[in-house]
Amino acid sequence: MRSPANNAQLALLLEVAGTPKPGNVDRHRDHPDLHFDHFLAGAVGSLSGLRRAESGAPVGEAFEAAVEGMSDQRGGNTQFGCLLLLVPLVRTAATGDLTRERARETCEATTVADAADFYRAFEHVDVAVDDPPEGMDALDVRRGADAVPALEERGLTLYDVMGRSEGDGNADEWTDGFPRVFREAERMLDDAGLASERGARAFLRLLAEREDGFVRTTSGPEAAREARERAAAALDGAEDPEDLAEEFVERGINPGTTADLTCAALFVALERGLDV
Amino acid sequence: MRSPANNAQLALLLEVAGTPKPGNVDRHRDHPDLHFDHFLAGAVGSLSGLRRAESGAPVGEAFEAAVEGMSDQRGGNTQFGCLLLLVPLVRTAATGDLTRERARETCEATTVADAADFYRAFEHVDVAVDDPPEGMDALDVRRGADAVPALEERGLTLYDVMGRSEGDGNADEWTDGFPRVFREAERMLDDAGLASERGARAFLRLLAEREDGFVRTTSGPEAAREARERAAAALDGAEDPEDLAEEFVERGINPGTTADLTCAALFVALERGLDV
Numbered sequence: 001m002r003s004p005a006n007n008a009q010l011a012l013l014l015e016v017a018g019t020p021k022p023g024n025v026d027r028h029r030d031h032p033d034l035h036f037d038h039f040l041a042g043a044v045g046s047l048s049g050l051r052r053a054e055s056g057a058p059v060g061e062a063f064e065a066a067v068e069g070m071s072d073q074r075g076g077n078t079q080f081g082c083l084l085l086l087v088p089l090v091r092t093a094a095t096g097d098l099t100r101e102r103a104r105e106t107c108e109a110t111t112v113a114d115a116a117d118f119y120r121a122f123e124h125v126d127v128a129v130d131d132p133p134e135g136m137d138a139l140d141v142r143r144g145a146d147a148v149p150a151l152e153e154r155g156l157t158l159y160d161v162m163g164r165s166e167g168d169g170n171a172d173e174w175t176d177g178f179p180r181v182f183r184e185a186e187r188m189l190d191d192a193g194l195a196s197e198r199g200a201r202a203f204l205r206l207l208a209e210r211e212d213g214f215v216r217t218t219s220g221p222e223a224a225r226e227a228r229e230r231a232a233a234a235l236d237g238a239e240d241p242e243d244l245a246e247e248f249v250e251r252g253i254n255p256g257t258t259a260d261l262t263c264a265a266l267f268v269a270l271e272r273g274l275d276v
Numbered sequence: 277m278r279s280p281a282n283n284a285q286l287a288l289l290l291e292v293a294g295t296p297k298p299g300n301v302d303r304h305r306d307h308p309d310l311h312f313d314h315f316l317a318g319a320v321g322s323l324s325g326l327r328r329a330e331s332g333a334p335v336g337e338a339f340e341a342a343v344e345g346m347s348d349q350r351g352g353n354t355q356f357g358c359l360l361l362l363v364p365l366v367r368t369a370a371t372g373d374l375t376r377e378r379a380r381e382t383c384e385a386t387t388v389a390d391a392a393d394f395y396r397a398f399e400h401v402d403v404a405v406d407d408p409p410e411g412m413d414a415l416d417v418r419r420g421a422d423a424v425p426a427l428e429e430r431g432l433t434l435y436d437v438m439g440r441s442e443g444d445g446n447a448d449e450w451t452d453g454f455p456r457v458f459r460e461a462e463r464m465l466d467d468a469g470l471a472s473e474r475g476a477r478a479f480l481r482l483l484a485e486r487e488d489g490f491v492r493t494t495s496g497p498e499a500a501r502e503a504r505e506r507a508a509a510a511l512d513g514a515e516d517p518e519d520l521a522e523e524f525v526e527r528g529i530n531p532g533t534t535a536d537l538t539c540a541a542l543f544v545a546l547e548r549g550l551d552v
Binding site for chain 1: 278290321348471551
């Protein structure tokens with residue numbers, strides 16, 4: 001019987017193993033400087049932070065610890081976004097039923113100290129993010145701990161910070177009880193086959209449904225639109241997802257936000273009895 | 277900075293990810309009822325036993341806990357042999373220098389209680405083993421806990437039990453300070469490339485050097501001889517290791533003992549600074 005932290009670690013591993021996930025590192029593909037091995041080490045290193053979340057540590061503290069552990073490999077940012085979703089979900093699962101309502105409460109209950117730890121987590125690893133909105137320079141996450149005084153002055157909790165990142169796929173989940181994550185977890189449970197295969201299919205559904213924020217940030221809005229449309233075509237059988245995976249890796253189109261959601265959905269599905 | 281238990285978990289993951297490892301489940305191949313996902317779950321589940329070894333629990337107790345956790349997936353025996361090698365190595369690393377001499381001392385210091393826990397571990401999962409030697413029926417590992425009275429009556433420690441399994445690749449390592457494991461760890465450190473790739477090359481060297489006990493047990497002595505000879509040919513460039521991997525998986529020739537040694541060598545290499 002796996003604990004929530006162990007299921008979260010397994011979700012990190014099953015997520016990266018699922019293939020094809022067009023544009024991602026997966027069981028069959030690597031990026032030039034980011035390899036499957038780095039994701040394995042990231043999952044190993046993340047566990048101690050995930051265990052802190054399970055033991056009732058504050059969300060921000062557990063997240064920072066998970067990111068620090070994840071970063072103990074040479075690939076850079078492997079699972080920052082996954083952990084941002086997993087940590088409140090693990091904490092929720094460890095204290096009672098893993099429901100959307102309780103997950104939302106976990107996020108709403110975060111404090112300014114959680115926000116400060118979230119900012120500190122950016123010091124452990126380079127994360128690709130957009131420029132902050134007009135007038136928000138003081139709260140640019142890339143400032144790391146230097147942004148903490150501004151956070152404290154304005155009394156912003158981690159939930160508030162996420163609320164100001166409207167339009168980011170992960171932040172939208174965070175502030176609304178993880179609607180897409182829970183929906184995909186249910187679809188995975190209704191699906192057939194191995195867990196990693198169910199994850200790969202969920203990835204394609206999620207990408208076909210909404211433009212990926214990480215693609216928008218790293219490859220631009222055109223690429224984000226194209227990735228969504230072509231995932232939809234792959235889902236309809238009009239494109240071969242294996243070919244799409246080759247092409248997107250070749251072109252550096254990496255739907256990282258969609259991978260984060262897939263990982264979180266795998267976690268919820270495992271907690272709800274998905275067999276491995 | 278990964279602890280010994282974390283490095284052991286990472287070694288389990290890097291081992292199964294390495295490809296091609298002719299005949300094994302690896303990053304690119306599954307067996308009919310044994311899939312990459314099962315190895316991921318096995319590595320997740322093993323950790324709590326590995327942590328016990330790190331905290332100073334007796335070798336047998338830690339091993340049984342690791343096997344129990346490993347078994348929490350549908351594939352059956354994924355990493356029993358790996359854990360048999362890893363547990364004393366983790367315990368050795370956690371208390372001082374990880375040397376052959378100290379590893380041998382860890383094994384020599386095992387007790388009858390360790391042997392009893394080793395036998396109990398066989399109750400968690402089906403392990404393919406040979407019939408016991410003449411007159412040793414009472415100590416057939418397949419008896420599990422039922423063999424414990426016979427063990428106690430004869431006062432056999434786990435080290436003694438391993439000593440009576442002469443000719444088994446893992447037992448020979450166990451009773452002699454892990455000579456092949458430490459040698460391959462050094463070769464891995466001298467090699468270049470990603471950790472999982474170094475593991476796959478070590479696998480081929482180990483298989484080319486000595487007949488695999490698991491192949492002998494499950495596919496017979498002819499297959500064991502052939503696997504060794506063809507691995508040697510692959511190492512010399514006379515065979516394509518990818519083709520060999522396809523063929524061995526097809527024919528069910530699975531060099532599991534060689535995979536165990538590869539995993540243990542990865543662990544020693546990680547402890548000695550192999551980068552991931």
